């Protein structure tokens with residue numbers, strides 16, 4: 161039974177209060193150099209703590225990318241723990257981008273590492289990969305449900321290489337990505353105002369199915385491959401009842417106007433995510449905050465809020 165303490169309900173409420181934007185915290189070597197910092201643990205610490213101070217009380221969501229911390233070994237992981245704690249203290253929901261995915265028994269350990277409130281790396285939600293089978297992610301869905309956490313499953317990623325596997329057709333005529341979207345949505349049921357199980361849809365991908373196409377897809381499931389393959393890049397989000405993380409904004413070319421293009425009416429569930437673009441006006445925190453405010457407004461307007 162969903163409650164107001166669940167990730168979906170908290171995300172819905174905070175996005176309305178602070179805006180839909182997710183601030184990526186990626187201590188990328190080139191970003192550190194842009195700020196006049198060395199690409200080492202000390203530089204990374206200055207970079208992420210400045211960004212955290214600038215965005216964590218202003219944005220509903222922050223998304224540290226784990227690999228950019230892990231590259232500094234145990235010191236980097238300790239820094240990640242600190243950033244998670246600071247962001248949560250400032251009221252932001254932390255989505256840890258770890259893109260985990262493994263056989264079920266190992267997936268249970270990954271889930272424990274990030275979704276069990278007793279873990280030092282506990283966050284509000286994580287990103288996971290369904291390419292060992294969406295069913296292999298069930299331990300993460302179960303632990304998230306038990307503790308009011310969220311899970312974002314990669315469906316259509318922002319990189320051009322993703323299309324080959326994600327748009328491959330299943331025997332029932334749906335794309336692999338559409339199968340993931342539909343399977344994740346089963347976890348959400350009719351939760352109000354939305355479920356806690358999200359998907360990742362890159363801002364750089366093709367447009368969603370038009371309404372007519374979506375209806376056609378329902379009536380043609382499994383009947384003819386030709387009909388389905390004509391709508392090569394189409395996906396149908398009309399039934400999706402969870403948050404939709406949209407990376408690929410800014411540095412990868414995605415724009416606020418891509419939100420309705422890629423998500424259709426589901427754009428009001430969007431969490432547009434920027435990493436490099438947010439750091440770009442730094443290191444002055446005031447400049448970062450002003451830029452974030454502008455992006456929040458642009459995204460809100462594009463989402464029709």
Ligand SMILES: O=C(O)c1cc(=O)[nH]c(=O)n1[C@@H]1O[C@H](COP(=O)(O)O)[C@@H](O)[C@H]1O
Pocket residue numbers: 184186225257259287316317318319360361362407408409410411412433434435436437
């Ligand atoms: O799961 C993600 O966050 C993600 C999925 C995806 O399809 N594409 C994608 O770029 N990301 C992540 O989003 C961030 C994008 O960074 P920028 O291109 O600098 O905004 C990186 O941390 C990526 O790992």
